[in-house]
Amino acid sequence: MSTFTELPPSSVPVFTTLASYREWRQNVFDQKKSVGFVATMGALHEGHLSLVRKSLAANDLTVLSIFVNPAQFAPHEDLTTYPRTLPRDLELLSSISLSVLVPGTVEEIVRTPSAVFLPSVPEMYPSGISQDVSEQKGTFVEVRGYGHQMEGKSRPNFFRGVATVVTKLFNAVEPTRTYFGQKDIQQALLLRRMTRDTLLSHPSPENLHIVPTARDPVTSLALSSRNTYLTPRERELAAPALYAALMVAQSAWSSGDNIDTCIQRARQVISETETRLNSGQHEKIDMKLDYIEMNDPETFNLLSGVTTKAQWEAEKDEGRAVVLSGAMWVGKTRLIDNVILGDPRRLGIVD
Ligand SMILES: Nc1ncnc2c1ncn2[C@@H]1O[C@H](COP(=O)(O)OP(=O)(O)OP(=O)(O)O)[C@@H](O)[C@H]1O
Ligand SMILES: CC(C)(CO)[C@@H](O)C(=O)[O-]
Numbered sequence: 001m002s003t004f005t006e007l008p009p010s011s012v013p014v015f016t017t018l019a020s021y022r023e024w025r026q027n028v029f030d031q032k033k034s035v036g037f038v039a040t041m042g043a044l045h046e047g048h049l050s051l052v053r054k055s056l057a058a059n060d061l062t063v064l065s066i067f068v069n070p071a072q073f074a075p076h077e078d079l080t081t082y083p084r085t086l087p088r089d090l091e092l093l094s095s096i097s098l099s100v101l102v103p104g105t106v107e108e109i110v111r112t113p114s115a116v117f118l119p120s121v122p123e124m125y126p127s128g129i130s131q132d133v134s135e136q137k138g139t140f141v142e143v144r145g146y147g148h149q150m151e152g153k154s155r156p157n158f159f160r161g162v163a164t165v166v167t168k169l170f171n172a173v174e175p176t177r178t179y180f181g182q183k184d185i186q187q188a189l190l191l192r193r194m195t196r197d198t199l200l201s202h203p204s205p206e207n208l209h210i211v212p213t214a215r216d217p218v219t220s221l222a223l224s225s226r227n228t229y230l231t232p233r234e235r236e237l238a239a240p241a242l243y244a245a246l247m248v249a250q251s252a253w254s255s256g257d258n259i260d261t262c263i264q265r266a267r268q269v270i271s272e273t274e275t276r277l278n279s280g281q282h283e284k285i286d287m288k289l290d291y292i293e294m295n296d297p298e299t300f301n302l303l304s305g306v307t308t309k310a311q312w313e314a315e316k317d318e319g320r321a322v323v324l325s326g327a328m329w330v331g332k333t334r335l336i337d338n339v340i341l342g343d344p345r346r347l348g349i350v351d
């Protein structure tokens, strides 16, 4: 059952039911075409489009899903106010294309997104869905041991909701390859683990690709659908402090400081920014750091504060990665960001 009575105009075909999408997918299977997949919650921006371009470059066809997943929002979170901009999303998707060389020839073809999967909530949750976990019925996917650290500390059932919906999306879309953003690094690594643990073939773990974070060219703020909640002053002056703080910690790590010192320096960037912004006559901006920490990308475990780069690498090898990540509230907006210390290619993040 679809809840969409009238869809905005789109030159990219939009499938609102599993049955209609599957008919399209079967045809594609018959033609032995590869399918790249980008899962989104809509309110598209350049970060999403960078994933779509990666998919266009490597696959015959590209499918994007738009689904605001109730199961990953806690009851107190922003499910009802989450930005929903379907007409603009479809326009943006209709406007992107990429020229690629036909393998083994000098011939160029132009690829554009092939389909949008836009399911309704009942289609995705046939047994129904409550945001209150204690009331939920039906089948859920949990990647145990990897969803309670980092983002999971502040959003306890978030990764259960994500793993559940992405399993459903993978089963529906049956992608050859799939693309997730580094901005949500724990999500991407956890989902890769899920594909491995569940012996998935569509996609296989090595076909889950992680794409670097797209940033605002002036402030380096990580692009995010929720940035639309920010006031202009919050967006330009306060929000960029999170990435600036991560940069300061990264530089301290490279200079040989231990983790406690790196994190302390990063925290100082946030507190100094808040003091500076609130010293004048302007309206007050609330900046509240949720966390900045360094974690092992394999286990997501918090690293000991006395560890230095030299000690971390001596345990295994040079370039061994660490996830330096943070979350911060600016007013009513929660922002996340991260940088990889060491070689991002170790985590399969490739430009
Ligand atoms: N700035 C970005 N650069 C690269 N990928 C991104 C960026 N922002 C989001 N993505 C990726 O796009 C996919 C869909 O994300 P989503 O629709 O939740 O957008 P979002 O901007 O992350 O929204 P939110 O504000 O809710 O976090 C995810 O894989 C996410 O990591
Ligand atoms: C992967 C995802 C689409 C699942 O709802 C969401 O968590 C997101 O957009 O990052």
Ligand code: BAL
Pocket: 072, 184
């Ligand atoms: N990009 C992650 C989706 C969420 O925060 O709900």
